[in-house]
Amino acid sequence: MKEIILVKYGEMALKGLNKKSFEDMLTKNIKRRLKSLGSFCYTSAQSTLYIDPQLDENGNIADLSEVAERVGRIFGIAAYCRACVCEKDFSDISAKAADYLSDTLSMARTFKVNAKRSDKAFPMKSPDICRELGAVLLEKFPDLSVDVNDPEVTVTVEVRDTNAYVHAENLKGAGGLPVGSSGKAMLLLSGGIDSPVAGWMIAKRGVQISAIHYVSPPYTSDRARLKVEQLCERLTDWCGGIAFFCVPFTKIQEAIRDNCPEEYFTIIMRRLMMEIAQRIAAKEGCLALVTGESLGQVASQTMAAMACTDAACRVPVFRPCIGMDKTEIIDIARKIDTFETSILPYEDCCTVFTPKHPKVRPKLENIEAAQAAFDFEPLIREAVDGTEMKLFTPGYKAESSF
Amino acid sequence: MIYLDNAATTKPCPEAVSAAAKAMTECFGNPSSLHRMGLDAQLLLDSARRTVADSLGTESGCIYFTSGATESNNLALRGASAAYGRKRKKIVASSVEHASVEETLQALERAGFEVVRISPADGRFSAADFVNACDDDTVLLTMMYVNNENGYILPVPEVFSAVKRRYPHIITHTDCVQAYMKLPVSARRLNAELISLSGHKIHGGKGCGVLYIRKGVRVLPVVTGGGQEKGIRSGTEGVPMAAAMGAAVAALAPGISERWERAVQLREKLVSLMSEIPGVEINSPEDGSPYVMSISAAGKRSEIMLHYLEQRDIYVSSGSACSRGAQSGVPEQFGITGKRADSILRVSITAETTPQELEEFAQALRDGINSVRG
Numbered sequence: 001m002k003e004i005i006l007v008k009y010g011e012m013a014l015k016g017l018n019k020k021s022f023e024d025m026l027t028k029n030i031k032r033r034l035k036s037l038g039s040f041c042y043t044s045a046q047s048t049l050y051i052d053p054q055l056d057e058n059g060n061i062a063d064l065s066e067v068a069e070r071v072g073r074i075f076g077i078a079a080y081c082r083a084c085v086c087e088k089d090f091s092d093i094s095a096k097a098a099d100y101l102s103d104t105l106s107m108a109r110t111f112k113v114n115a116k117r118s119d120k121a122f123p124m125k126s127p128d129i130c131r132e133l134g135a136v137l138l139e140k141f142p143d144l145s146v147d148v149n150d151p152e153v154t155v156t157v158e159v160r161d162t163n164a165y166v167h168a169e170n171l172k173g174a175g176g177l178p179v180g181s182s183g184k185a186m187l188l189l190s191g192g193i194d195s196p197v198a199g200w201m202i203a204k205r206g207v208q209i210s211a212i213h214y215v216s217p218p219y220t221s222d223r224a225r226l227k228v229e230q231l232c233e234r235l236t237d238w239c240g241g242i243a244f245f246c247v248p249f250t251k252i253q254e255a256i257r258d259n260c261p262e263e264y265f266t267i268i269m270r271r272l273m274m275e276i277a278q279r280i281a282a283k284e285g286c287l288a289l290v291t292g293e294s295l296g297q298v299a300s301q302t303m304a305a306m307a308c309t310d311a312a313c314r315v316p317v318f319r320p321c322i323g324m325d326k327t328e329i330i331d332i333a334r335k336i337d338t339f340e341t342s343i344l345p346y347e348d349c350c351t352v353f354t355p356k357h358p359k360v361r362p363k364l365e366n367i368e369a370a371q372a373a374f375d376f377e378p379l380i381r382e383a384v385d386g387t388e389m390k391l392f393t394p395g396y397k398a399e400s401s402f
Numbered sequence: 403m404i405y406l407d408n409a410a411t412t413k414p415c416p417e418a419v420s421a422a423a424k425a426m427t428e429c430f431g432n433p434s435s436l437h438r439m440g441l442d443a444q445l446l447l448d449s450a451r452r453t454v455a456d457s458l459g460t461e462s463g464c465i466y467f468t469s470g471a472t473e474s475n476n477l478a479l480r481g482a483s484a485a486y487g488r489k490r491k492k493i494v495a496s497s498v499e500h501a502s503v504e505e506t507l508q509a510l511e512r513a514g515f516e517v518v519r520i521s522p523a524d525g526r527f528s529a530a531d532f533v534n535a536c537d538d539d540t541v542l543l544t545m546m547y548v549n550n551e552n553g554y555i556l557p558v559p560e561v562f563s564a565v566k567r568r569y570p571h572i573i574t575h576t577d578c579v580q581a582y583m584k585l586p587v588s589a590r591r592l593n594a595e596l597i598s599l600s601g602h603k604i605h606g607g608k609g610c611g612v613l614y615i616r617k618g619v620r621v622l623p624v625v626t627g628g629g630q631e632k633g634i635r636s637g638t639e640g641v642p643m644a645a646a647m648g649a650a651v652a653a654l655a656p657g658i659s660e661r662w663e664r665a666v667q668l669r670e671k672l673v674s675l676m677s678e679i680p681g682v683e684i685n686s687p688e689d690g691s692p693y694v695m696s697i698s699a700a701g702k703r704s705e706i707m708l709h710y711l712e713q714r715d716i717y718v719s720s721g722s723a724c725s726r727g728a729q730s731g732v733p734e735q736f737g738i739t740g741k742r743a744d745s746i747l748r749v750s751i752t753a754e755t756t757p758q759e760l761e762e763f764a765q766a767l768r769d770g771i772n773s774v775r776g
Contacts, residue, residue, distance in 0.1 A: 222441050
């Protein structure tokens with residue numbers, strides 16, 4: 001019995017003339033992500049992509065449950081399912097449906113059949129297919145009964161151009177747009193809970209993300225950097241490849257501590273982080289910065305503080321978590337598997353030299369005056385020049401900090 | 403020397419020896435130390451963790467190092483029954499488990515659990531027997547993948563898949579000590595939530611085992627302390643032996659199927675050699691693991707034959723080495739009793755065993771049967 005995966009496109013199916021370019025991008029992303037699992041034949045028709053596993057040169061075929069798991073983490077997919085391929089012939093459809101779904105149906109109490117007949121040349125109409133297949137299945141599985149309103153199992157038959165497909169699961173895809181279709185952006189990745197979630201949310205909208213992280217040895221440790229690399233690795237499951245930039249930040253932090261008023265430390269530090277991020281972003285072709293800030297969460301994330309930070313930015317700053325509560329952010333972090341890593345207790349650069357009483361409502365002119373008291377430019381250049389880049393691709397394993 | 407007792411333990415491979423030596427001489431830091439020495443030791447440990455995880459087709463966060471498979475089995479059974487067994491008090495197991503499982507089950511029985519042991523009928527286990535024994539009150543299902551005494555392969559994937567479909571709450575545990583690096587052991591294909599592995603059965607050296615715990619499954623610690631291994635198994639990690647186990651897995655994992663083919667040929671050779679010796683009977687099933695063969699030596703007492711062979715520098719075991727000669731009850735489960743059970747020898751090979759070694763063993767066995775009395 002031949003089994004394939006059907007992938008239903010997300011909102012890109014609604015696009016007009018450039019729909020094709022979205023589809024191509026999605027197919028490319030899927031191919032790249034599944035390549036290591038085996039060889040597949042891809043065909044696309046009627047807003048659906050058919051992933052058909054093929055025997056490879058050693059006669060092996062990919063494990064479809066693993067394929068399905070990966071497909072579920074690719075943006076641009078509204079829904080997907082594993083389906084059994086049938087001849088376009090009712091007796092084949094009913095025989096294979098009973099066989100393919102026997103485990104599911106023998107466990108269930110109620111079911112219904114749902115038919116979609118996009119090939120109108122097929123002799124039976126959709127309601128006929130439902131009725132007839134329902135009758136066959138009822139006979140095979142005497143414990144079942146029909147419930148069209150709230151069935152435990154919905155058996156779906158899709159009669160399409162070349163084949164018919166039977167399945168009983170329609171899994172929700174990751175949604176969004178194919179990564180790469182919306183350009184590139186630079187994510188400020190601290191190692192906390194929020195920033196990986198922010199990166200994931202922006203990637204979901206089709207953005208290819210790069211990540212930037214600031215290290216301040218000896219105030220921060222190698223373990224803290226490894227933790228962030230591990231977060232990057234986790235994100236690649238969803239976001240595809242990530243270029244990771246690691247900025248040496250110690251001298252700048254010490255300069256702020258030595259030359260600026262304590263209560264402005266965090267804001268000035270954030271402005272300088274943004275400055276470095278946008279310089280590297282420009283080199284990398286990133287059109288925006290992404291942060292994990294959530295309004296009012298900490299002193300540097302008040303509206304006044306963010307206004308001061310943004311005044312140092314020449315590109316848009318996206319803050320997808322801005323309206324979310326911590327609990328909502330944590331829910332996503334758990335879902336995307338970054339939470340456990342994020343809560344590892346290593347000091348990061350944001351917590352070095354934090355003022356006892358930071359300004360909650362800083363005034364831009366005061367901040368600018370305080371920052372102007374010292375010439376940061378040489379240090380910024382030195383930091384940019386000293387930045388190290390590391391590329392994470394899906395399946396790449398960072399050294400872990402378990 | 404002809405070493406045919408690889409189910410008892412194996413010779414550490416050169417990769418394992420050098421990994422352990424490196425960990426002892428260079429990376430001797432404590433993985434919990436905050437400094438670079440600690441970090442280096444941690445990275446070494448985590449790289450071993452990742453190798454083991456990859457070999458099971460899972461993530462490294464699911465791999466917990468222990469002192470050996472006995473500890474892994476104890477942790478799995480005691481830890482999972484403590485986490486999930488407050489209301490559900492039934493445990494289903496096979497009747498041929500290793501002592502580290504069986505004795506632990508007996509301890510759990512004394513603590514108020516009901517243990518249902520599934521026996522083979524006419525020498526065969528039926529998947530349905532396990533599935534039918536499970537019910538809503540069952541907390542845990544444990545069965546070994548490959549029996550250590552005769553190589554019987556239990557229907558773990560079938561049973562676990564069927565049970566998980568019907569009773570998703572039941573925690574599935576399998577002792578894969580004799581299967582790991584011999585059969586493909588994939589956490590997903592087995593549908594196992596807990597898997598016990600041993601380092602020294604796979605040329606990794608003694609002192610290291612692994613418990614795989616599927617993500618989301620809770621296991622309460624048996625050993626408490628400094629919170630190592632995410633609090634599941636406290637105690638400073640045995641980095642050298644973990645590194646050795648990782649190195650052995652890295653060396654063995656790519657060649658599982660080729661070695662299996664070789665082992666099958668060696669087994670065929672051994673079967674034909676044994677069939678030529680009058681009175682020798684084979685107790686292992688034909689479709690069992692080719693690495694372990696149980697034979698009965700014409701009614702000659704196991705221990706005497708073992709020592710006779712030892713004089714010829716050939717090493718086999720009587721039943722299972724772990725039980726030190728005491729009868730385990732496993733042969734009886736498979737319908738082997740009386741003199742035949744008293745004369746059991748276990749011959750366990752590796753893919754590197756040579757046909758000549760088997761021939762020498764067969765000759766020695768033949769001579770032994772003829773010369774030994776009792």
